[in-house]
Amino acid sequence: MQWRFLMYVVVGASGNTGSVVANQLLAQGKKVRIIGRNAAHLQPLSAKGADIVLADVSDAAELVQAFQNGESAYVMIPPDPARVDVRDFQGRVTDAIAMAVEKSGIKNVVALSSIGADQKSGTGPVVGLYELEQKLNRIQNVNVLSLRAGYFMENALAQIGAIKMMGSAIGPLRPDLKLAMIAARDIGVAAANALLRLEFRGKQTQELHGQRDLDYTEATRIIAQAIAKPDLKYIQGSRDQLRKAMVQMGMSDNFAGLILEMSDALNSGHMKPLEARSARNTTPTSFETFVAESFVPAYQHQQAA
Numbered sequence: 566m567q568w569r570f571l572m573y574v575v576v577g578a579s580g581n582t583g584s585v586v587a588n589q590l591l592a593q594g595k596k597v598r599i600i601g602r603n604a605a606h607l608q609p610l611s612a613k614g615a616d617i618v619l620a621d622v623s624d625a626a627e628l629v630q631a632f633q634n635g636e637s638a639y640v641m642i643p644p645d646p647a648r649v650d651v652r653d654f655q656g657r658v659t660d661a662i663a664m665a666v667e668k669s670g671i672k673n674v675v676a677l678s679s680i681g682a683d684q685k686s687g688t689g690p691v692v693g694l695y696e697l698e699q700k701l702n703r704i705q706n707v708n709v710l711s712l713r714a715g716y717f718m719e720n721a722l723a724q725i726g727a728i729k730m731m732g733s734a735i736g737p738l739r740p741d742l743k744l745a746m747i748a749a750r751d752i753g754v755a756a757a758n759a760l761l762r763l764e765f766r767g768k769q770t771q772e773l774h775g776q777r778d779l780d781y782t783e784a785t786r787i788i789a790q791a792i793a794k795p796d797l798k799y800i801q802g803s804r805d806q807l808r809k810a811m812v813q814m815g816m817s818d819n820f821a822g823l824i825l826e827m828s829d830a831l832n833s834g835h836m837k838p839l840e841a842r843s844a845r846n847t848t849p850t851s852f853e854t855f856v857a858e859s860f861v862p863a864y865q866h867q868q869a870a
Contacts, residue, residue, distance in 0.1 A: 585753020
């Protein structure tokens with residue numbers, strides 16, 4: 566019989582959520598294996614005791630090997646905005662993750678998903694998360710918790726360039742659309758807690774709604790106050806205007822189109838939370854805190870540059 570370490574495997578450990586998961590587990594003295602392609606990006610976690618495995622998350626053979634001897638895992642599809650065929654990449658990563666889970670005998674998986682992953686089409690990049698959920702749920706003898714997170718507060722960082730160039734915040738979402746906005750770090754904490762407690766059994770989903778719902782009108786007002794631009798407004802831009810701007814920012818045309826499709830799904834209600842807000846799906850970080858701790862320093866850095 567093969568001896569199994571009580572080890573946690575973390576995919577995307579240098580990212581906004583995976584780094585939090587890994588740090589939380591390491592802080593509890595757990596054995597953690599982190600998977601990535603860039604050793605330098607993973608070095609801070611290695612210095613804390615994490616075991617680094619360099620692997621391509623879209624390569625099934627490499628990922629199967631990386632998952633060996635793991636007991637529980639945090640998995641996600643790394644975003645790649647410059648990818649010319651995003652859905653193909655998502656499909657290859659999803660297949661590799663599913664094979665790694667099945668072949669390695671991992672017992673427990675927490676997967677980063679999204680609100681809207683209940684829909685199999687029309688939600689842009691979230692369709693890839695629908696497919697990730699479906700493939701993980703078909704694997705027998707593994708407990709899977711899919712965390713359907715709300716709209717990342719980090720998306721607002723893209724407004725720094727818009728404010729500098731246009732003097733206003735601009736985006737594809739309706740100015741009055743209430744969003745379940747969440748800080749990435751709260752997702753990481755929720756995922757780590759789920760892995761530490763292991764209270765989920767079978768195949769489950771859980772939504773994460775952030776601290777409260779707010780629209781981009783209110784979000785822009787909070788940003789305006791924090792950066793001392795009281796006249797700052799939010800504008801819902803045209804599709805052509807926004808697509809060109811996103812490509813200029815470094816996104817592929819394919820990725821930009823998927824983001825606009827997701828925005829349409831949010832605007833129309835095709836993509837929305839299924840759970841009522843509760844203590845279970847509410848997380849602590851407010852948008853005001855995010856703006857003070859993340860947006861303002863990034864904005865000041867860009868202004869100085």
